[in-house]
Structures are given as structure tokens and as C-alpha cells.
Amino acid sequence: MASSTAVSRVRRQLPASPWLLAAPGLLVTGAFILYPFVSTLVNAFTDRRTLIPGRFVGLANFRELLHDDMFWTGLRNSTLYVLGVVPALVVLPLLLALLVQKNIPGITFFRSAFYTPVVASIVVVGLIWVWLLDERGLINSLLETIGVGRVGFLSDQWLLLISAMAVTVWKGLGYYMIIYLAALGNVPRELHEAAAVDGAGAVRRFRTVTVPAVRSTMVLVGALSSVAAFKVFSEVYLMAGPSGGPAGEDTTLVMLVQRTGTGLTGRVGYASALSVVVFVVTVVLMLLVLRADRRERT
């Protein structure tokens, strides 16, 4: 895709500047993200607590993980979260982007309104949805009037997890919608017109023109949303409570990191080991998405 003469010319011109350009970003990322994370990596092999320096304990934290039921619960829930949320977040925002793409009167208002859930703080979003999904909340009142009866959205382990997923999707719609919109702008109109001349209907045009054109963006959204979903914390924390739903059954991995590692009595060592696991899994997730993408392309 790149013309090699251009590349070589660009390179010849200013040998030092590439690093100069990237330096601020690398410096900030290195000093404030990666360097602190190195201390997490080190702590994972100690029994350090918030106020008490740790001793080296080898793999003890990782061995303890394997026997910690809560770890497996967390791993299960975080994995389910990825499976539940990612397909919705890849498809729905694309449809939404198509809906608001056309410049019809009043569309600016709709676009901005659709973005409100993204900008609202997650705490507020949590409060609102807890109120809506309550045993006596609006949604249950509606369900009762149409004769379905009340549903324990906030008391059943699985319904809680599903409700939290719904909130994640609801809050993420506008976010990924933007990314899709930037990409949709690039679909050459000639393609649509050619398809329209061929007599293709809207659905077929979507399948044969739009999807292939934004496929790479779909992969990007899939990668971003799966990493975010695996690291989910706020939605579940706010809806299922700090202890993670009934008997902690809705605890996610990052909630477990927060629960064990923070506060004055936090077990920093063990929480660091958990963080390392989260990190490794997200790296693997990224690689999987990449491989799936590559296989599909060939």
C-alpha cells in the first residue's frame, strides 16, 4: 500500500525526527503507565500489603489463585462478559451509525442525544439503572401492567450479570458509533450507486457494500470492546454491590483486584498477581482477535 520510494525519501530527509515526534508519548506512557506496572509485576511475587513491605514468596500468590474459588468465579464472569457484550457492541453501533449518517432535519439533535450515555459518569448511570430495574422500579411496573409479573433483575445472579451487560452496551453505543461514523464517511459513494443501479435493496447493499468497507473497523471495535469487557468493573460494582452480587457470584476479575488490593488492609501482593493474570488474558484476547481477522482475510 505504501510506495517504497516515498518511504525512503521520507526517511532520508530527517533521521532524528521520528524519535523526536514519538518521544513525548513514549515518555509519558513509560513513566506513568509501564513503570508503575513493573512494580505490580514485582509485587506479584511478594506478600506485600498496603502499609507493610513484602517479602519474596515466589509463586505462592499464583498457587493460591488456583485454589481460590473467587478467582474462578471472576474469570468465568469476565469471560462471559466478553462473550455477551462484544457481539452487541460490534453490530448495534454500526446500525446506529447508519441511522444517523444521513443529514435529515434535526439530525444534529439526535446525534448529540445518542451520545449522552457515553458522557454521563458511570456512577450516575449506575444509580439511574438500579432505580429503573428495582423490584418496584419503572421497568417492573411496566412488566406488571402487561401481565408478565415482576422480575428480580437485581436479586438473581444471572439476571444481574445480564443487566450489567445491557448497561455496558447501552453506555457504549454512542462511543463506538463515533468510530464507525468516521469509517463510514470513507465508503465511496460510487460503490453504493453501482449497487443501487444493480437493483440491490438496502439489506443487500448493507451486506455487500457497507460491511466489507467497514470490516477493518469492526475488527478494531471488537478488539477494543473485548479488552474493555474483560476488564469490566464499574457496571457490575454499581449494580451488584461492592461484594459482587448474591454471595459474590457476580464478582469480575478486576472487582477482585480492587477488593483484595485496596484499602489500608489491602493484600497488594495477591492483587498484583491477579492484575498480571488480567494483563496476560487481555494480551491473549488481542492476539486471538488479530488471528481471527487474519484468517478471515486470507
Added chain:
Amino acid sequence: MPISRRATAAAAVAALVLPLGACGSSDDGGGSTDASGKVEGDVTFQTWNLRANFKPYFEGVIAEFEKQYPGTRVKWIDQPAEGYADKISADAAGGTLPDVVNVSPDLVAPLAQAGLALDLDKAAVKYRKEYLEGAWAGHRIPGMTGTYAFPWYLNTGPLFYNKSLFEEAGLDPDQPPRTYDELFADALRMAKESDGEVATLANVPTIEDFGRYGVPLMNKEGTAFTFNDPKGVELLTKYKELYDAKALDPQALTATPESSGKKFLTEAVAMNPGSALDLGNFKKQAPNLYRDIGITDQITSTGHVNMYVMGVMVNARTKRTPAAVAFAHYVTDAERQMSFAKQVAIFPSTAGSLDDPYFTEQDGTDETRVRVAAAKSLKNAVNYTPVLFSEQMKTELRNEVAKALQGKESPQEALDNAVRACDRLLAQQG
């Protein structure tokens, strides 16, 4: 041989860790336990979410203190409600803890164990007699000698109930339950009469509830938990019965104090523990409900109601020990506590203050009735929650209790597991 290898590895790790996270225990000079020097210099005073409503009060206290001790300057900082423990953790680990800090007992314990809280039995023992004995003892830590914070304000409160819900269930709205047996019986009746629509309790039992029920929580040495004894199992078995009958709200397993308060306000739950502060709240938030609210005493099997204690701690590393101790005492002395108690419905922890007419004489209003009753019960109240009971332990107990209520474990198994998990965490803390 393995020992030496481990030691080398530990040294290598320490070399790596220390520059990364210079932790709280690194000595950076300062800090003497001698508070007898001249009271002077700048001290920082940190409170927990008091600025929004009591700014003039604290500015007044600080101005008076600075006038009384020329050469001192107090810088007041106030932290919001959420994230207080996170903030203190970061400051303690980073060595930036303020000189005088507003703390609750569960925050004092780990700070004292890390050597960050000044021992007041050494530095300020002369003030000890000014406080209620129980309140002063509230900041002792099992396994350590010493007292690590000045007692500040106390709080306790009655049980509120919804009279009209009681009436609808055929219960006498003027005869609220007074014992646990009555409470459980009324709760079951309420659930039955309302077809499970109205619960009486909104929260699963916490460590404090076990204490009030008369369950011994810890052994005398403070080295192991004991709430899995028959009395504890009895309480949990009762709660299971309530949960099955929907007399305990089905959402109780995921409830927070805030959410259960709301349930009371929306009349989904008939009773809710609270304090004098809540009365004003009810008036504001749900004026229609306010007329229906009945007030009764906390239920206990021990005769001692539960109280919450706030303290004021002095940073052991402060460079201005005399001034920090003097100010911490000044904020919590009888005069200051009394005037604070008149600003907001809390109670002073200083000896004799509760005998003030303000806390003993009725004037016919609900607020005063609640205040007088609470002040009376505070004289022999207990802070049931052990100071060593950490957030992590609360979660363990809560999750095991939930398993028992769901029927996944028997009450005995659940409490045994909770005690085991808490003991393990306790051993790691020490």
C-alpha cells in the same frame, strides 16, 4: 541452604521494589512521641466530608485555636464521602499523611500497626479522663498496647417503622417489636398478610447484628473470630426463615445501606435502622411518608445498643507533635464537641456532656425525643464491630451469609467458612 537462597532473592526484590514504591514504613525522620514542647508551627487537619455543611463551624474552631496558641497555623482539608480509605492508603503509602486525621476505628487499626498513628496513652494520657471510658477504649487495638485516636463524635439511633404498613398487616402500629422474637414474628406476619409484597428487614445480618444478638465475636486475645458459635448459627437460621418467607427483602443480598434506606422511603420495607439525622431526611425526601413514621428502640439481646465512633488521630511522623496533639485534643474537647452536637444530630464522646439539658430534656418534638433516647442509651453503648474487622472480612462474612440464605450451605457451614476466612486474613494483617 534454601533459606539463604530465599534471602538473596528477597534482597534482590527489595532492591527493585524500594525505589518504585517507597512505602509507608521508610523512616524519613520527624515524628516524636513527646508532646510536651511548645505548641507552634503549621499543622494540617483532615476531615471526612464535613466542609459542605459545617464550614463556618470548623473555620471558627481553627481561628480560636490559632488565637489561643499564637504561632500556630492550621490548614484544614476536607475529603469527600467516597474514596476516603483509598485516599488515606495512598497518603500513608506515599508518606503524605496529614498531621491530624479524622478516622473511624477500622482505619486506625492498620495505621497503628504500621506505626503511623501516635500512641496517645504515651503522648496525651493527661486528657484521657475528659472522655467517656468506652469511647477512649474504642481506639485500642487487640494485640497492641496503647490508644491511637482521640474519640470524637458518636452516633446511634432508633429503629424507624412504617405505621400504615403495620396497620395493613393487622399489627398494632403503637406496639412495635421490642425483642428479637417479636421482631421475627411480626416480620413473618407482615410478609404473609402482604403476600410477600412487603418485607420488614432490608439488610442481611452484619457483624454488628451478630454482636447485638449476643454472639461472642472474637476471643479475648483478639487473635481469632468466634461468631460461628450456636448463638450465631441461631441468628442466621432465623434470617434464613425470614428470607424464605420474603420477610427479609429478596434484594437484601445485594443491598447497600443507601439502597435499603430508599426501600424504606418507597414503602417496600417496613422497618429501617437509622439515626436522628434521618428524620430530617424523611421530612425532605418523602413528606407523605413522614406522617406515618413510628420510632422505637434498637433491638438487642445484650442490653447495649450499637454505636458508631469517629476519632481524630495524630500522625506519628508529624514534625509538629505538640501542636498536632494540642489541636486534635482541642477539636475533640468537651466545649467543641458540645457546640458541634448542637449543629448536627450527633453526640459528644466527652465525659459528662450527655448530662447537658440539651440531651435530657424533652420539648415535645420528634427530633428531641429521638435525641434524648439516644443520649440515654449511649451511656452504655458498644461499638460491636471489632476494630480489626477489615473491609475484606466484611465481604467474606457477607458472601457466606448469602450462601446460607440461598440454601447453598447450612448456617453452621457458612459461619464456619466465614470464621476460617476471616482468621486467615487476620493472621496476614498482624
Added chain:
Amino acid sequence: MSVIDKVRPAPAPAVAREPRVTDEHGRPIRVGELALRYVLLLAVLALTVGPFLWQLSTSLKGPTEDIFSSPPKFLPGRPTLHNYERVADTIPVWDYALNSLKVATANVVTNCVGSALAGYALARLRYRGRGVATLVFVLAMLVPVEGIIIAQFTTMRELGLNNTLIGVVLPGCIGAMNVLLMRNAFLNLPYEIEEAAYVDGADVWQRFLRIALPSVKGTLAVVAIFAFMGAWDDFLWPLIVLSDPSKFTLTIGLNYLHGTFAGDERLVAAGTVIAVTPLIALFACLQRYFFRGAGEGAVKG
């Protein structure tokens, strides 16, 4: 990493200005389709803003109105702005908003500049170590922040930046994800345009500023809004870094409304509305950049 290679840059301007209702390609839209679109738009609208209208309504309810009545009342009986005045009386809301504005603006500037520069270097220039540099940003994006916050604070203290607004901005001032977004935007620009400029004798800076940057305005707008939003909404990090109440940001300040002794839903709701409004306004201002049509395309040369 090549996943990220693929966000297309938002293309250059072309807004249809015909008076008729047309689509992004300037074709008229049929009435039936138009109606269907509005029905769908309204349905999504109800779903996305309904909950916020409830907050807005609560914030407008007066002190005598029961906010916990069931069935709930949607419209305030006698709407009043009194709760907003009370928020301003309880906390110095303008000072906090000003601090938030400073932090958020700084975050937007550093993120736009920093990630554009880094993104350009990663996408357009060839040099040894480029792969490693890209990897650094990808890994940084995967680090779970919950586990590193105290270590970040210690670093900040060693730099003497705790209790400063600079300390609040610094860790997120060039977000890894923003760098990667910019990288993809640049990567998808055809080389030919820069080639032409090169022939005309433009150096790297001129090509970057005059040619590459204007072609990725859409992505730059996305970065700007993400950066503003991130700084505006953040709670825990500013709380931990700042000690001095005069430096607090709005999110911390609004948390005071959940009082220790008595919370008031109406105040909290009013606070929420105050916090969200500037973000929606900002989005409304920037949104036209995301929606540029492809009519003219980026490649002009």
C-alpha cells in the same frame, strides 16, 4: 497491532447544502424511508435519554414534592431552579468547574498534539525500533489501571507533583489508545499526497502540519472528545493526587453532595445535570467533524 491499522481517517469536508432533504451523497430521500428513520430515531432517543430526563425532572422538583412516591411522577409539579442555587451554595461549584475545565482543556491539548505527533511517527516514518514503539503503546493500553494507582501516586510524589493540577493531567496526557487511533488515521492516508508535497520541497514538519494533519480532523475530533470526557469524569485519580480543596475538580466537588449526614436526591440530581451539560455541549460543537461525507474525498492531488 494491525487491528488498529484500520480505522479510516475521517475524510475531508463536503456538506450537502441543498434545501431538500437529501442523504450524504446528495440524493433525495423517499418520504416512506424518512418516516421510518424518524420512528427509529425517536425509539433510540427514548432509550438513550429517557433516564437522564428523569434526573432532570428530579432536579427541578421543589422541596415539598415527594420524590419517592410510587407510581413515580415524571413531571415536577412546580418546576424550580432552587436546587441549582443550593448546589452553588453548598459547594463552590464554579471554582471546581474552573479547575475541571483547566484539567480537561490541558488534557485535550496534550492528547491531540502528543498523539498526533506520535501517531504520525508510528505510521509514516520508517526507522529502527518502530515496532517496539508501537508495542509500548499497545501494552500500555492493556495495563489494568486499578492495580497501579498507588505506584502512580508514589511516582508523582517523587516528582513533587502531588497536589498539583499538572499531577492530575500527567498520567493520561497522551493516552495510548489515542496514539493508536491517530496512527491508524495516518496509516490510511494515501502516500501520494505527501509525495506531491515532497516534490514541492516541503519538509517533514510542513508535510505533517499542512497535509497530513488536516486530513485526519475527524479522528482528531474523536481524540479531543475522548480526552475531554476522560479528564472531566475522572474521580479516583484526582482525589488521590489532590489534597488542597481549592484545587478539587468538579467530580470530587459534586461528591460532597452525597453528604455524610444527609443526602438529598434533588441536589445530587442537579449536580449530575451540571456535570453532564458541558460534555453534551462540546459534543454538539464537534459532532460535525465526525460526520463528514465522502463526497469530495481526502485525495485532492
